[in-house]
Amino acid sequence: xxxxxxxxxxxxxAPTTGRTxxxxxxxxxxxxxxxxxxxxxxxxxxxxxxxxxxxxxxxFAPVVAPYGFNQVADADGTRFGNHVPPGxxxxxxxxxxxxxxxxxxVWGARTAVAVVLLALAFSLFIGVLLGxxxxxxxxxxxxxxxxxxxxxxxxxxxxxxxxxxFLLSEYVGGGVTTAALxxxxxxxxxxxxxxxxxTVSAKEQTYVEAxxxxxxxxxxxMSRYLLGNVVHSVPVIATLNxxxxxxxxxxxxxxxxxxxxxxxxxxxxxxxxxxSDAGAGIWWTGLFPGAAIVLLVLGLTLVGEGLxxxxxxAIRVRRLLPVxxxxxxxxxxxxxxx
Amino acid sequence: xxxxTSGSLRTYLLTRLLLFIPNVLIIxxxxxxxxxxxxxxxxxxxxxxxxxxxxxxxxxxxxxYDRPLLVQxxxxxxxxxxxxxxxxxxxSREVTQILVTNxxxxxxxxxxxxxxxxxxxxxxxxxxxxxxxTTLDGGVRVFGILxxxxxxxxxxxxxxLLFARTLGWLPSSSQATPIMQARVPTRTHIYLLDALLAGDxxxxxxxxxxxxxxxxxxxxxxxxxxxxxxxxxVVQTLRDDYVEAxxxxxxxxxRVVIQHAxxxxxxxxxxxxxxxxxxxxxxxxLTEQTFNWPGVGSQLVRYLQNRDYVAVQGIVTMFxxxxxxxxxxxxxxxxxxxxxxxx
Numbered sequence: 001x002x003x004x005x006x007x008x009x010x011x012x013x014a015p016t017t018g019r020t021x022x023x024x025x026x027x028x029x030x031x032x033x034x035x036x037x038x039x040x041x042x043x044x045x046x047x048x049x050x051x052x053x054x055x056x057x058x059x060f061a062p063v064v065a066p067y068g069f070n071q072v073a074d075a076d077g078t079r080f081g082n083h084v085p086p087g088x089x090x091x092x093x094x095x096x097x098x099x100x101x102x103x104x105x106v107w108g109a110r111t112a113v114a115v116v117l118l119a120l121a122f123s124l125f126i127g128v129l130l131g132x133x134x135x136x137x138x139x140x141x142x143x144x145x146x147x148x149x150x151x152x153x154x155x156x157x158x159x160x161x162x163x164x165x166f167l168l169s170e171y172v173g174g175g176v177t178t179a180a181l182x183x184x185x186x187x188x189x190x191x192x193x194x195x196x197x198x199t200v201s202a203k204e205q206t207y208v209e210a211x212x213x214x215x216x217x218x219x220x221x222m223s224r225y226l227l228g229n230v231v232h233s234v235p236v237i238a239t240l241n242x243x244x245x246x247x248x249x250x251x252x253x254x255x256x257x258x259x260x261x262x263x264x265x266x267x268x269x270x271x272x273x274x275x276s277d278a279g280a281g282i283w284w285t286g287l288f289p290g291a292a293i294v295l296l297v298l299g300l301t302l303v304g305e306g307l308x309x310x311x312x313x314a315i316r317v318r319r320l321l322p323v324x325x326x327x328x329x330x331x332x333x334x335x336x337x338x
Numbered sequence: 339x340x341x342x343t344s345g346s347l348r349t350y351l352l353t354r355l356l357l358f359i360p361n362v363l364i365i366x367x368x369x370x371x372x373x374x375x376x377x378x379x380x381x382x383x384x385x386x387x388x389x390x391x392x393x394x395x396x397x398x399x400x401x402x403y404d405r406p407l408l409v410q411x412x413x414x415x416x417x418x419x420x421x422x423x424x425x426x427x428x429x430s431r432e433v434t435q436i437l438v439t440n441x442x443x444x445x446x447x448x449x450x451x452x453x454x455x456x457x458x459x460x461x462x463x464x465x466x467x468x469x470x471x472t473t474l475d476g477g478v479r480v481f482g483i484l485x486x487x488x489x490x491x492x493x494x495x496x497x498x499l500l501f502a503r504t505l506g507w508l509p510s511s512s513q514a515t516p517i518m519q520a521r522v523p524t525r526t527h528i529y530l531l532d533a534l535l536a537g538d539x540x541x542x543x544x545x546x547x548x549x550x551x552x553x554x555x556x557x558x559x560x561x562x563x564x565x566x567x568x569x570x571x572v573v574q575t576l577r578d579d580y581v582e583a584x585x586x587x588x589x590x591x592x593r594v595v596i597q598h599a600x601x602x603x604x605x606x607x608x609x610x611x612x613x614x615x616x617x618x619x620x621x622x623x624l625t626e627q628t629f630n631w632p633g634v635g636s637q638l639v640r641y642l643q644n645r646d647y648v649a650v651q652g653i654v655t656m657f658x659x660x661x662x663x664x665x666x667x668x669x670x671x672x673x674x675x676x677x678x679x680x681x
Contacts, residue, residue, distance in 0.1 A: 150361070154361070155365065157620055159620060159654060159658075275498075293489055298484070
């Protein structure tokens with residue numbers, strides 16, 4: 001129950017220049033990294049490195065990938081051949097349709113990152129907005145929204161995503177947007193819960209009362225006073241959700257929903273095709289896309305866990321203890337760590 | 339004090355039971371709205387182009403899709419109360435029949451997975467919590483994160499490659515070999531139970547062999563969750579006052595750890611189980627698909643591919659009801675065994 005001690009944005013700081021605000025934002029981003037230590041720091045740094053590697057792959061996919069995601073022949077028209085084992089021509093081999101697995105993995109990173117970013121933006125927007133409004137307005141609106149969100153949360157995530165993707169594929173088609181919207185439906189309730197809870201406790205604070213006394217309307221209070229103070233736990237959830245979203249996307253693809261094979265490369269779809277290869281002992285079509293999923297999810301999870309351990313006061317206190325004690329009582333150091 | 343406690347238990351149980359009704363109602367409404375916001379009606383989507391228009395119109399009338407949405411909503415709700423989830427469009431099966439014929443396979447898989455998860459997760463969690471911040475602890479934690487980060491179908495694929503293909507020890511798909519399945523008379527629709535009832539040990543062991551890889555796949559996913567919670571609880575209880583007190587009384591360390599710390603660390607386990615029912619069922623859908631396991635999840639995927647709205651709506655409703663009901667039962671059990679839960 002961390003009540004924000006940050007002073008509310010007062011009207012006096014109105015002439016804030018863009019530079020200092022940018023600097024404040026940047027400092028806020030780097031702070032967890034600077035304050036972390038030990039296991040948390042290791043997790044943050046490793047996670048960031050792995051995540052950045054995958055995001056880099058996604059960003060530079062056209063440069064990194066030797067072939068297109070649905071290319072079955074090279075520039076002069078010679079076909080790659082089906083189920084070619086990994087070698088110099090095809091680092092990760094080729095699939096049953098004669099697609100270059102390495103290129104599929106690289107393009108798949110681009111799809112995954114795009115879908116997750118979109119889904120994150122959608123669900124953050126909807127979840128935070130509904131959470132603040134429900135927490136601030138209260139009464140029947142709050143109760144109704146809580147009931148609906150709890151019900152959505154009770155459904156198995158994959159099932160919800162499947163149903164939404166199934167319905168959207170009727171009229172939006174099976175592209176990145178469909179997959180992103182299906183995943184959005186899964187994660188809105190989580191942001192809603194956290195932000196609503198924070199809003200309910202923050203709206204009783206004196207600065208909100210002061211703002212109201214000065215004649216600020218509900219919209220001003222929500223956007224200028226509450227928003228900045230209730231989103232502090234969002235980064236951790238967002239990172240962990242991004243990891244989970246990758247798994248949901250892959251699950252959708254594995255079941256044949258979400259992204260159609262003609263639209264983009266998708267790891268889950270590739271794994272679905274690889275299941276039948278496994279019986280024939282062809283391991284490369286499944287191993288590499290699977291490893292890519294594990295790597296990206298692992299990276300994001302490590303970042304999320306690391307952030308949680310540095311920013312969550314409940315855990316942070318425990319982490320700091322072994323550091324503070326030897327400084328005060330160096331002679332008991334040996335006993336304390338035992 | 340004791341009367342107050344039992345009173346609070348009764349209040350808690352009553353509130354929880356009463357909340358169950360709006361809870362289910364809202365979930366059903368969400369499922370209904372989701373399934374009906376789509377344009378067109380289920381019959382034309384599933385059979386459009388296959389049947390002449392007049393026949394489709396007749397089917398629509400039969401299924402009641404020409405009536406106002408509110409009437410359909412009422413029909414759907416009252417159907418669920420009567421445990422009638424409708425009849426599939428594509429192969430005209432009762433949706434409840436899907437649960438009867440395929441539910442056994444899903445039940446077998448999920449229960450076996452739970453056993454695997456407990457067998458792997460609990461001892462590892464206890465061990466990691468006891469030897470906190472050692473290499474062993476680090477290794478166990480990495481294992482926990484890996485079980486989460488690896489999608490079930492990827493784990494399934496790797497297990498198939500290793501145990502079925504390379505080593506050739508275990509079969510990689512379906513519940514049993516076709517000959518065995520034909521030999522065992524169907525009574526309960528739970529293959530292993532049927533084999534036992536028929537007294538066919540060979541068929542039973544054949545079924546067990548087929549169960550190992552799917553159960554391991556789904557069990558590994560859950561074992562990570564169990565491991566984490568057990569580890570954290572052991573770390574916390576080992577720091578509690580009563581553990582300290584036991585040590586001060588001169589209770590041997592072995593006994594302190596096993597009788598005092600471990601036992602209390604396992605209490606929140608039930609709650610975690612309740613929170614992960616949804617994860618288990620979602621994972622079951624993927625596992626069934628990976629191992630060609632004839633459960634409800636694989637049926638759902640089949641009907642999705644055939645665009646059969648009624649079947650999809652019915653199966654999703656059953657899944658949702660299962661999750662809510664199991665959560666309710668676990669909450670109630672929890673309230674009875676752990677007084678701290680009754681707020």
